[in-house]
Amino acid sequence: MTDALRSVTIVGGGTAGWMAAVAFGRLLGPAGTRVTLIESDDIPTVGVGEATIPPIRTFHAMLGIDEDAFLRATGGSYKLGIRFEGWTRPGESYVHPFGQIGTDIAGVPFAAQWLRARQAGLAAPLGAYSLEARAAETGRFSRPIANGDSPLSRIGYAYHFDAGHYAAFLRAQAEAYGVVRHEGLVERVERGPAGIAAVHLADGSRIAGDLFLDCSGFRALLIEGAMEAGWTDWSEWLPCDRAVAVPSVADAAPLPLTRAIAERAGWRWRIPLQHRTGNGHVFSSRHMSEDEATATLLAGLHGEALAEPRVIRFATGHRNRFWSGNCIALGLAAGFMEPLESTSIHLVQSGLQHLLRMLPAGRPAAATVERYNRIMTAEFVRIRDFLVAHYHLNDRTERFWLDRAAAAIPEGLAEKLALFHAGGRIFREADELFNETSWLAVLTGQNAPVSGYDPICDAIPIETAANRLAQIERVVATSLTHMPSHAHALARLA
Ligand SMILES: Cc1cc2nc3c(=O)[nH]c(=O)nc-3n(C[C@H](O)[C@H](O)[C@H](O)COP(=O)(O)OP(=O)(O)OC[C@H]3O[C@@H](n4cnc5c(N)ncnc54)[C@H](O)[C@@H]3O)c2cc1C
Missing domain, CATH: 3.50.50.60 (FAD/NAD(P)-binding domain)
Known part of the structure; x- marks a missing residue:
């Protein structure tokens, strides 16, 4: 050069x-x-x-992309998080929401105070303190609305397209x-x-x-x-190696979330767009045939398929x-x-x-190349550990899931789980995409074992923390009433 x-x-x-x-x-x-x-x-x-995550908005801003024009051109919808259905056991679900959950209480991180109160039976499930989780589940959406310190002013969102x-x-x-x-x-x-x-x-x-x-x-x-x-x-860590995908007719009232539904040997996605729904089934070919995976996908559709299912093989x-x-x-x-x-x-x-x-x-320069490769490898590794946590912490009974729970896990994840177990602590590594809030949502959603709590919480009486939690829950519930339906937000684009 x-x-x-x-x-x-x-x-x-x-x-x-x-x-x-x-x-x-x-x-x-x-x-x-x-x-x-x-x-x-x-x-x-x-x-x-x-399906995307919130940093894509920074990318679009850097490129001067107009959000409305982009959503119109791509049949896009808004996304406030992912709902994991049946990942612990059939019938249970939780949302991994974007944005912040709760706020610090008396200078102590929300997560620590919530875990202590939860262990004492004095707190609601985590989703009650997240505006994004509540809105995602109830089909509401708004872009951030400047409103003091309200959760409405800092709504975290991304897109489906x-x-x-x-x-x-x-x-x-x-x-x-x-x-x-x-x-x-x-x-x-x-x-x-x-x-x-x-x-x-x-x-x-x-x-x-x-x-x-x-x-x-x-x-x-x-x-x-x-x-x-x-x-x-x-x-070895993530054994799914196939996906079968098919579009189906659009939902009349699409939820602003991606659904990830656990299946016998993998999981299905459902992604709502304006003009159709994207569906797919990610599975392990060692545990399920392509025919069965396709049949499972088609059986789970909510509306008519719009094309032939297509199998994608990956490593x-x-x-x-x-x-x-x-x-x-x-x-x-x-x-x-x-x-x-x-x-x-x-x-x-x-x-x-x-x-x-x-x-x-x-x-x-060799140092530039070396640095880039080191940073990208670290990003991949951190994300891998986060994904493996979803599989590892399951209580399902099928062979695939039993194997995932029993399999060895990467060292970094083992350390994260050990730290969480001993007092509910979560530490974000440098270059890590997912922050403490994301880890909290998934670890508690997957019922990761935890004993005790961070002693710093004892700086205030538990009743005071519980009152503050109840107040946060009320603020979230009130804020929710100011958000229009997701369908309405999409109709406005047209
Ligand atoms: C099942 C599945 C589900 C996914 N879901 C998500 C999701 O929800 N969210 C997300 O962030 N990511 C998701 N991804 C990943 C996402 O699809 C890809 O990261 C993204 O589409 C980028 O793909 P690509 O452009 O690298 O490759 P491709 O889309 O495969 O494009 C490759 C291009 O290379 C060209 N090409 C190849 N060979 C030649 C040649 N010899 N000469 C000229 N041109 C050539 C092709 O024409 C094509 O234009 C998913 C992937 C899979 C497999």
Whole structure:
């Protein structure tokens, strides 16, 4: 590479490719960097990936994306959290809400005071203190409303959207920033001193670049095919390796939440959009056949299926090197974990944000590459541990679930569970996506064992804490009455 980053070549036009194209086009286009995206009409995108988490709003803000225009273009809906149904045992459920739960009580974190009061029978279930959880379950939604310190002023939310429409929406934005789309099949990757010199297409063209972004999906054409970055396999921790997906007719009154419904050997998702509902069944092929998984999915639909069910095979894990030479993998080419907490699109965003902060002016320094790879690996590891916690802490009786409860767990998760057990303490690691609130929601939702409580709570009498909890619960209930229905919020977009 020369001193200036003259050209960036992106291979792949799925969600990852077009997210990268908009970001690079908007931020580097004005500096004169040429951005080219290559995609093949013969190779479809994965076509799923429709539930997100709140940081996507920061990404959209960075790109100047108008929320209403985006939701209209993608048939999108709002999301306030995920409801886990049957993950402890059939019939039980809990919401992992976005946003804050409760507020500190007398300078002590809410979680600690709630756990103490809960153990004494003086507190309601956690969801009663979260406006997002209550609104999600009752089908209400509002964007934050400036209102002093009310929970209405800090509503945490994300979106569901149609993946195909999202790629088209981003493409229009990217092209407006001067990104050039090249339709064609990459047949060969040419190596060079910096790593990759060019890609050769079936039509005979050769496309060079200073920097290459591999967004080619599970194929990982550049990062693995050419750079041989290597793969770390996590099927031992997360053994689901298939999904079957099908759209169905839209719900009349869609809840602003993703549903994750435990099944005999995996789980089903339900994602409400304006024009349809996305459904899928993630399962372990060692425990269930594709036919049975498909039958289970179809039996669980609320309305008519709108297409034939489609099976997607995947492996759980990540590249040993996300960045190698002048090639960086994003999206499915970088790695994959099942969509239990809707983290894949976030990992594309996060990769892009780190990358944009580390962009090399010339040949990337070894320290830059090393740092990027270390950060991304840590992000993957933390998310993996969070996902494994959902499976590990179950009380179900089917073989798949018994195996998950009995299986060894990663060291980091074992430490988290031990700390929680001894006094209900939760510590967020550096570079960890999920904060203490998310861990609290999932650990208590999954009935993680806990003994005792943080002694700092004793600074105030338990009755005082219980009164304060009751007050928070009332504020949440009152705030809820100020939120219109989710259906109404969506109708306003039209
Ligand atoms: C079952 C399932 C459910 C998911 N659910 C969620 C979710 O709810 N939330 C979430 O955040 N994420 C989810 N994901 C992940 C999400 O779908 C992906 O992270 C996201 O779509 C990015 O995919 P991608 O762009 O990397 O790959 P793809 O969509 O596969 O795109 C690959 C692109 O590369 C191109 N390409 C490939 N080979 C060539 C070639 N030789 N020449 C030219 N072009 C080529 C293709 O044409 C295509 O444009 C899910 C994934 C799966 C498998």
